Amino acid sequence: MTSAASPRVLLADDHGAIREALRIMLEAHGLTVVGEAADGDVAVRNAAALRPDVVLMDLRMPGRDGVSATREIVERGLGEVLVLTSFDEDELVFGAIRAGAAGFLLKTADAQTLVQAVRTVAAGEGVLDSRVTRRALAAISNSPSATDVDATGEGVTRADLTAREQEVLDGILRGWSNAQLSHRLGISVPTVKTHVSNVLAKLGARSRSHAAALARQRDR
Structure with a gap:
């Protein structure tokens, strides 16, 4: 939107x-x-x-x-x-x-x-x-049902993300906006958006909050 x-x-x-x-x-x-x-x-x-x-x-x-x-x-x-x-x-x-x-x-x-x-x-x-x-x-991370957060992207871990995508994911976990990610990582906002989209796609997430939930579960 x-x-x-x-x-x-x-x-x-x-x-x-x-x-x-x-x-x-x-x-x-x-x-x-x-x-x-x-x-x-x-x-x-x-x-x-x-x-x-x-x-x-x-x-x-x-x-x-x-x-x-x-x-x-x-x-x-x-x-x-x-x-x-x-x-x-x-x-x-x-x-x-x-x-x-x-x-x-x-x-x-x-x-x-x-x-x-x-x-x-x-x-x-x-x-x-x-x-x-x-x-x-x-x-969610401590819930026995957390593994069914989403079947898409099952088995994907941080190792499947590029170094930059891992940095973006860390920012998402901290609640950073695209502008904050851009400033902190020294990259443009359009580039941030591309990385965010890639992270969501690889994790099978529907939103940033969903990606954070999946990442917390898979980092356990």
Whole structure:
């Protein structure tokens, strides 16, 4: 998904008051809210109809949950998914990582952090709130079911990556953006994007967070 001056956002949350608060917050900072959804089925339908840059996704919703909706939205290429989660949703976060969500933020994030995260995800980069991912990725690495994170790329290890790709993967694990990787590694942003794409392809990952989960598991 390419960046835009005003990313188009779809809000998916079963609480109308929360959707309204998010709408006010985002629109006050120049973002465009193109639609809303109160459950996963509506989120998928509206994403298909409206083609937002970013779907701001709650994970706990009645009927179809946010994890299942995220999986279909990502698989169909209907938009990037930025998950809003709380401290008690580890299992759902694991599922969203496997489903290919591009970013994770706590619901307590302030307006500036949320707006910047939406813009970052709309630009095709990942957002990994360390308070979420540190716990989630550690738990995935220690989970007996972690080996089924994805069958694609099974058996791929760091040894299968080039030296530069390993450096990029290390940056992904630290939550670095493309711009940060470019600065720290002394290479251009387009080159960074190429390396990130190669890392994801070799690991069989759907997103940066998914790649981090797979790398943590395979480094055990």
